[in-house]
Amino acid sequence: MRELLRQTAERASQYLDGLADRSVIPSAEALGQLPELGGPLPSEPSDPEEVLALLDRYGSPATVASAGPRYFGFVTGGSLPAALAANWLAGAWDQNCFAVVMSPVVAALEEITLGWLRDLFGLAAGTGGAFVTGATMANLSGLAAARHALLARAGWDVEGQGLFGAPPLTVVVGDEVHVSLLKALSLLGLGRERVVRVPVDGQGRMRASDLPRLDERTIVCLQAGNVNTGAVDPIREVCTAARSAGAWVHVDGAFGLWLAATPGRAGLLDGIDAADSLATDAHKWLNVPYDSGLVFCRDPEPLRAAMSTAAAYLAATGQREPGQYTPECSRRARVVEVWAALRSLGRAGVADLVERTCRLARRFAAGLAAAGYDVLNEVVANQVLVSFGDVETTRRVIAGVQREGTCWCGGTVWQGQTAMRISVSSWATTEADVDRSLAAIIRVASEVTGRCTPA
Ligand SMILES: Cc1ncc(COP(=O)(O)O)c(C=O)c1O
Known part of the structure; x- marks a missing residue:
């Protein structure tokens, strides 16, 4: 061995x-x-x-x-040295972290790490959570907690009886909702098509003034970090309206929640402590190996109620049993890499990682704008959208950049405009990587458009 x-x-x-x-x-x-x-x-x-x-x-x-360092597709982090090394050690440990008795060390690491993250993101005291495969499962878990809480209040046991004959719930989303949240709704029997869609602004932010009437049977799904623009919904405004109506607020913060860890950008997440449940990824901006996501619930009890199982051979210890908070039973120790990443970066290191990648995104935007191409979004985070002209031209530039191989950027359609998406999410990316990638993108774009490459 x-x-x-x-x-x-x-x-x-x-x-x-x-x-x-x-x-x-x-x-x-x-x-x-x-x-x-x-x-x-x-x-x-x-x-x-x-x-x-x-x-x-x-x-x-x-x-x-x-x-x-030059992969800018989707929202993709690399692996921090401590996180990758911890992943190897955890592979050797091969712990099943369903129950405290199966892995006291992992149960302890989960509690420690949840506390660190609660503190880092500024979440309310008492907020609980769980370690899952990614933001999709974190969305599913937070929404399962919401479904439990709202139906239990209406006197309905959804875990026991399912949704057959249950009082109806209303789910409100912004028009720019991420597909994974809709997938989570469909898996929970809440339906991806019966949602109420709220119009958004030019950056993809939900317009709070257009919210429908909320009540105690409504789940409002917000987004912190639009997958195209990086924009964040108006969290405080919506949470205030939801709280007075008795509605539940879930925030999909797959990558954007990490903005809360930077003094300079935490204001974008103002009001986050009032959300009832939140989802995020660690495999995106925290740069731990796949797969790794987290769900948080301000009151952890509905999450436990939605996820718990009982059997005679699964005796409880009276401590926080990790497997009572997750969709899975047997599960690998994802917390190990999250703990190692946070322990190695510290608070300042996390803030620096997020700030640095946002700065590099701005560097991309400035370089592309200087070369005469249209940056379509306000670069408030790590996402840049750029158009190289009409649909066909932009598509040809994207395909050319992907073939050329210096870097990789994907494509999208943003509010009707075809665009290249650049997401700077890796700890390993430097200014030199951005400059080298910019030169390659501009070279390809010049060949496609026939424009001169600026000096
Ligand atoms: C806003 C948002 N939500 C959810 C997801 C899904 O995350 P995962 O693929 O980790 O489940 C993404 C992925 O990019 C995202 O950007």
Whole structure:
């Protein structure tokens, strides 16, 4: 085992060393060799060292360099050194963190880390939470808590009776709601199409003045960090209206919640402590390995009620039992990487990571605007939208940038306009990476548009 792990550490280090200089997309040759990993399932066992050598030889070159410094697609963080190393150690621990008795260390780390995050985000004292696979499951968990709380108040046991014959709930979302929240609603039987959509402004923020009448059977879903623009809904205004009506407020803060950890940008999240439930990712802006998300509930009891299970062989300890707060029962120890990332960065390091990536996003926006291209959003966070002209031209630039390989940016349609999306989310990205990427993007755009490349 020791020699295998030593060799694996060496292979992983070599992979990471090569990330900054290789093409962000895998070569056609590397992809063409992927069948080497297939063939029929071997009938006999293989030497683990040979298995790892095979995986590295054909697998590593075929990866997308999304852990590297010039991947700006979707909202994708890399892996901080402490987080990656902790992930390896946790793999060796192989803890099942369903119950305290199965892993006292993980149960303790979860409580410690939830406390740190409560403090970092400025959430209300007593806020509880849980570690899940990502923001989609965090949205599902927060909304399950909401569903429980509102229906229990109406005298309905939704966990026991389901939604058959239940008093109806109204779900309010902004028109720019993320698809994963709609997916969570559909999984919960709340329906992705029976939502009430509230109009948004030019940045995608919900217009609070257009909220429908709220009542004690309404869940209002806000967004902290629009996936295209990075904009944040007016949290305090909506929470104040919801509180006086007895409605529940859930905030999807997949990446935007991390803005609350920076003194300079926390104002965007003003009122966050009044939200009833919140979802976020650690695998995005905190830069821990996939997969890692968190749900928070101001009152943890509805979350526990929505998620808990009981059986004679699952004796409770009277402590916080991790598996009573999550959709899963058996679960890996995701907290380990979150704890290590926070412990290594400290409060100042988290703030710096978020601020730095926001500054780099502005650098992108300034460089593209200086080259004569239209930046479509106010760059309030780490997201930049740029148009290179008409639909076809912008699409050709995006495809060209993706093929060229210096960096990777995706596409989108923002309020009717086709755009390239740039998301700066990795701890590893430097100013030099942005400048190198800008030069590549502008070069491709000049070729497509026929405009001169500015000096
Ligand atoms: C606002 C928002 N919510 C939810 C998600 C889904 O996150 P995950 O893929 O981690 O489940 C994303 C992903 O980009 C997002 O931006």
